[in-house]
Amino acid sequence: MKPLIEVQQVNKAFGGLQVINDCSIRVERGSITGMIGPNGAGKSTLFNLIAGALTPDSGRILLDGEDITALSADQRFHKGLLRTFQIAHEFSQMSALENLMMVPPNQAGENLFNAWFKPGLVRQQEAEVRRRALEVIEFVGLHHVRNELAGNLSGGQKKLLELGRTMMSDAKVVLLDEIAAGVNRTLLGDLMGNIERLNRELGYTFLVIEHDMDMISRLCDPVIVLAQGSVMIEGNIEEIRNNPAVIEAYFGTDAA
Ligand SMILES: Nc1ncnc2c1ncn2[C@@H]1O[C@H](COP(=O)(O)OP(=O)(O)OP(=O)(O)O)[C@@H](O)[C@H]1O
Structure with a gap:
């Protein structure tokens, strides 16, 4: 192979x-x-x-x-091909869960055409991203700190969150x-x-x-x-x- x-x-x-x-x-x-x-x-x-x-x-x-x-x-x-990166400064003021929700590429919400013409689709995709982020945060053991700002997490928790971010994409x-x-x-x-x-x-x-x-x-x-x-x-x-x-x-x- x-x-x-x-x-x-x-x-x-x-x-x-x-x-x-x-x-x-x-x-x-x-x-x-x-x-x-x-x-x-x-x-x-x-x-x-x-x-x-x-x-x-x-x-x-x-x-x-x-x-x-x-x-x-x-x-x-x-x-x-993914690489874990330290949580960027601009993401440290978002919650752990929001950090995961930021990751997926090709989010329909970022596409102006979809936002104007298919608002239902955008809502549906956002709900899907949120569902996946909640699964991932549970998987990496950070569910209890999901609403904490990423910048306030311990060093080890940040590494778990970085691993979670790689899991949000394919x-x-x-x-x-x-x-x-x-x-x-x-x-x-x-x-x-x-x-x-x-x-x-x-x-x-x-x-x-x-x-x-x-x-x-x-x-x-x-x-x-x-x-x-x-x-x-x-x-x-x-x-x-x-x-x-x-x-x-x-x-x-x-x-x-
Ligand atoms: N951008 C750069 N410009 C000049 N020299 C560089 C650059 N990046 C790395 N080097 C040099 O290349 C060599 C290898 O560095 P590299 O960081 O890849 O090693 P490493 O095996 O990862 O080391 P460590 O275990 O210490 O992190 C070193 O001598 C380093 O100084």
Whole structure:
């Protein structure tokens, strides 16, 4: 079967610095693929290249077999390639529920033609969006704070809300960039449980960059280790943990 994401021999330099170096990865449909690597290995740069925030100097990026290298981040989003973003400042003054209701693209309410000529349709679609937002907020465990301003939520609750926002659109694959950072262990447990359920029950595919090894061990298979802009090794977490080259890349040659 075709991989959902395929990065083929991608290169990216900033000035004279070759940050991504003939890098090829595959993210299989239905997987939660982890990506780890030492600081500066190029993980965030690779995410930006996949999401469309950066353009590669050479190489191709495919989504479900289609070459998306020339598409903008927005066009990739509409094809179901989503990335969690921090809640933007302008949304912090809206309730958690309203934040979810803002997400769906192609809302009929934004279409002037529909607003003038099909007001019934707009009301019907708004009701549908609200129903879905209520389901999603229940799913991510934030029903009790649905009317709180997003800006007043704790760090961990904001991450759950970000995950909820990705669920409001039709995602094929979700890129998660260090979502464990700054989240307390209880909420992190909820977050991981929700990612597992999205994967198992709803068929979401994930690509996860994470420094938190507990999270990588619990969720991810396979795990890709990136070093100096290319793949050092890929395998399950045990293979990664026991690989001497990985130990050296993380801890230096003195590591026992
Ligand atoms: N826009 C940019 N301009 C110049 N250099 C950049 C730019 N973005 C990243 N770099 C450099 O590219 C290298 C890789 O950075 P990147 O953030 O992709 O690594 P990372 O693996 O995500 O690191 P970390 O784990 O610390 O987040 C670093 O040396 C960084 O300084």
